[in-house]
Amino acid sequence: MTRRSEFLAVPGSVSAARRFTRETLSEQPGEILDAVELMVSELAANCVEHAHSDFEISIDASRREIRVEARDTGSGRPVVQSPGARDPRGRGLLIVEMMSDAWGISRLDAGKVVWFTLATRASGAAERVEQVSSGVPQHSGATAAPPTTRAWVDTGTPAPAWPRLDDHEVSARAIVLATGADYRRLALDELSDYEGVSVFYAAGPPEAQRCGGSRVGVLGGGNSAAQAAIWLARGGALVTLLHRRSDLRETMSDYLILELERYGVAVRDRSEIAELHGSDGELEAVTLLDGERIGFSFLFLFLGAAPCTDWLGDVLARDEKGFVLTGTGAGADGLLETSVVGIYAAGDVRSGSIKRCATAVGEGAMVVRFVHERLSGVPA
């Protein structure tokens, strides 16, 4: 539905244009309405004060966004300025730039159209969540972040959400969540003595090289455990895969089970680790719950990951494990876009992500591009 109204080039038209805006958008949430009213006021004032032109405001409110156009016959071209804190003027278009999701100027034969859009999708989930996000060992060797950063996302305000960090409100037109996941650890007090030295959470080339010729335990029944075990075995390690259940086929793909055999990986069913033995971080052996002791120089843990998303509450759609849904799963257009317009997720926190450092870095690079395209109004 589009509504239009014409206004004279007189000062009183600025408040008349605002009144028209409030009437047209009377069913929108207050925060959206306030923001659109302020931006309309700026555009109308530019028409009257700078273009000295009669003008027309048109407002198109769809389910997803509000689009406003201000059409005048003036010849000048408005520019966004960057006033310092002591400069009184020059903030009109800057306000439109900062409050809208996208804006632009189209030149006409006579005059111009200045337009902006603002998403309305976020408005339904007006929520404020405050939580402590957990500090974590992310991947092997990574140090734990102090669990002190409080963050919450308020989607009750448009444009599209305002994150809070500690006690500071940060206004943003786009947010990228890259809070990662906690890799599950063994509930053993002595574990931290070994982490990063002989106990790891990922198996890459350096680890494979280091483990060549050594006895290595891989703990976990999922595909990532199998892939690590095969990789390490191919690097010359003597690998034993330990898992809790009675049959690997419950949790692992068949082709990987065949590969385990092919590369000589020993598989121990119904195995859980009760104790680690060694000194100065160098692992020598583990004791299983059934009392058996096995000599291992290295141990790799693939016990799954829990996303660091507790603090999000219900603001964003998440999968059953708590990972943030993106793309079609979230009803969003963009690959890394979440269920709230303007909020993106990248890396391990994302549902369906490939839990690898390289892909997380790649997604981080992609998401910057997506945000840039969104903010510049170019379709992604």
Added chain:
Amino acid sequence: MAELGPDTAAQLDVTVGRDPDGAPVVIVAGELDSSNAHTLATRMRSITPARPERVVFDLAGLRFMDSAGLAILVRAAAEIDTIELREPSPIVRRLIELTGLTSVLRIVS
């Protein structure tokens, strides 16, 4: 449809008083925009020449303000050490935060 009605400025009331410390308190109510910002600017000319250390703007009754109103507050902040904004509405507060002016315009709830 056209709204080519009479040129009436937005409704604005400006009252000046003093707080217990003697600092001027400017009570601004209604809507502040480019059509009536001169009203507030004129009242400020009776306050700033005396160079008070602190001026309080009571904005509890101010429903709307755009960059024209903001310009007057910033201009006042250039001449007066401490500008306090009392009880700005959510959108006025957002305007000030978004434009990064919280360092020169102190918001007091």
